[in-house]
Amino acid sequence: MKDLSSSGAWRVAVIGAGYVGLTTAACLAHLGNEVRCSDADQERVDKLANGIVPIVEDGLTELVKWGLHSGELAFSSSNTWAVEGAEFIFLCVPTPQGPSGRADMSYIETVSKEIGPYLSSEAVVINKSTVPVGSTHVVERMLGREDVKVVSNPEFLREGSAVHDFLHPDRIVIGADDEATAIRVSALFMHLGAPVLVTDPATAETIKYASNAFLATKVSFVNAVAALCEAVGADVHQVVLGMGYDPRIGSSFLKPGPGWGGSCFPKDVAALVRIAEDAGYDFSLLKGVIAVNEEQYARVVEKVQRLAGGELQGRTVALWGLTFKARTDDTRDSPALEVAKRLQDNGAKVVAYDPTVNRPMEGLEIAKDPYAACQGASVLVVATEWDEFRWLDFDKVGELMENRAVVDARNLLDRAALRRAGFSYEGIGLI
Ligand code: UDX
Numbered sequence: 538m539k540d541l542s543s544s545g546a547w548r549v550a551v552i553g554a555g556y557v558g559l560t561t562a563a564c565l566a567h568l569g570n571e572v573r574c575s576d577a578d579q580e581r582v583d584k585l586a587n588g589i590v591p592i593v594e595d596g597l598t599e600l601v602k603w604g605l606h607s608g609e610l611a612f613s614s615s616n617t618w619a620v621e622g623a624e625f626i627f628l629c630v631p632t633p634q635g636p637s638g639r640a641d642m643s644y645i646e647t648v649s650k651e652i653g654p655y656l657s658s659e660a661v662v663i664n665k666s667t668v669p670v671g672s673t674h675v676v677e678r679m680l681g682r683e684d685v686k687v688v689s690n691p692e693f694l695r696e697g698s699a700v701h702d703f704l705h706p707d708r709i710v711i712g713a714d715d716e717a718t719a720i721r722v723s724a725l726f727m728h729l730g731a732p733v734l735v736t737d738p739a740t741a742e743t744i745k746y747a748s749n750a751f752l753a754t755k756v757s758f759v760n761a762v763a764a765l766c767e768a769v770g771a772d773v774h775q776v777v778l779g780m781g782y783d784p785r786i787g788s789s790f791l792k793p794g795p796g797w798g799g800s801c802f803p804k805d806v807a808a809l810v811r812i813a814e815d816a817g818y819d820f821s822l823l824k825g826v827i828a829v830n831e832e833q834y835a836r837v838v839e840k841v842q843r844l845a846g847g848e849l850q851g852r853t854v855a856l857w858g859l860t861f862k863a864r865t866d867d868t869r870d871s872p873a874l875e876v877a878k879r880l881q882d883n884g885a886k887v888v889a890y891d892p893t894v895n896r897p898m899e900g901l902e903i904a905k906d907p908y909a910a911c912q913g914a915s916v917l918v919v920a921t922e923w924d925e926f927r928w929l930d931f932d933k934v935g936e937l938m939e940n941r942a943v944v945d946a947r948n949l950l951d952r953a954a955l956r957r958a959g960f961s962y963e964g965i966g967l968i
Pocket of ligand 1: 696697752794795797863
């Protein structure tokens with residue numbers, strides 16, 4: 538193994554080229570390490586090897602191209618090639634939600650079993666994927682190597698700002714059974730100037746789940762407060778503003794919406810409930826957070842039904858936004874899709890537009906532009922906070938619609954201007 542460490546650089550392998558793995562690989566190469574990244578999807582590998590990044594992440598394409606050009610970054614479909622001579626091996630493979638709600642560890646186990654015999658002695662395997670508490674020991678067993686350490690280093694990357702979040706972390710968490718290994722791993726992040734929390738693996742894994750669960754709790758809390766505001770005639774924006782001046786509360790992650798979604802919150806929150814249950818604790822608070830989120834989808838559908846005159850059967854509903862939030866192209870577990878499904882289950886026809894979606898989607902009619910989606914619609918629903926929706930010509934939208942009604946599930950649009958233009962307007966938590 539080439540000793541790069543004197544130059545503050547190491548040979549690193551990253552297994553999995555999804556938004557976490559690819560971001561990790563590109564950023565570690567950017568920090569001067571020699572990085573090999575592997576993925577099972579040969580088509581994705583071929584694209585990446587040519588500098589084509591198949592996901593929307595600010596700055597990622599530039600970093601990948603830079604890494605390829607400088608020779609610090611390379612891609613393959615071979616995991617064993619990737620780990621050859623590597624001192625650090627990041628596992629960034631999916632841990633999807635299994636049928637029971639528990640995280641599915643099969644990808645992690647398969648990869649660990651495969652690479653075990655090919656690892657250099659004294660290498661460190663680093664769990665980046667969000668894995669259940671106690672998973673480092675699962676990986677150790679699968680690797681079958683006494684001379685290889687396994688640590689937990691959870692990711693805190695938000696989709697859409699993954700590169701920024703990797704290079705400007707609030708904290709680095711490293712869970713290891715021995716401090717010396719944790720210190721070795723922390724050297725990878727020394728240029729980032731963030732506090733490094735060294736702890737045991739179970740604590741590190743719990744930090745990750747608890748952080749995501751708390752963020753989801755904040756969102757469910759503000760969605761519940763929004764429902765209260767509607768019932769008592771209060772303005773949720775002002776309520777959040779008034780709350781947020783208290784530094785113990787803050788105002789981040791208190792934007793009402795259609796509910797939380799994405800590839801992390803739903804999976805991680807469900808997994809934490811199961812982890813607690815398996816350990817003998819009934820996490821009833823978190824079950825309530827999930828219940829409020831389910832209710833939020835129903836509340837949006839109720840608003841649409843109300844503005845459609847009480848009946849959705851045979852109506853056309855325009856849906857702006859399909860991704861689970863703005864600035865990403867990810868529609869996994871998107872609230873927009875959940876709302877669309879429930880509208881269709883009530884007999885409505887849904888015509889959707891999203892700036893990042895130009896492919897057919899199961900059961901949905903996809904419009905070529907936001908105006909086309911509104912043709913003959915009884916109600917327009919704004920489900921994702923794409924900024925471009927704010928600047929459209931709403932007189933033109935009104936002319937296209939059968940009925941001037943909008944359910945703004947992100948409180949994105951100008952309520953007063955829409956009402957002046959003759960629209961019935963319903964937001965979330967607004968009068
Ligand atoms: C999240 C965590 O933020 C990140 O730290 C972790 O590593 C991965 O999971 P992400 O899934 O990309 O990141 O989405 P995030 O930006 O957290 O939003 C999650 C959901 O909550 C989205 O559906 C979003 O629209 C919703 N949300 C977020 C709100 O409805 N209101 C808010 O104020 C914030």
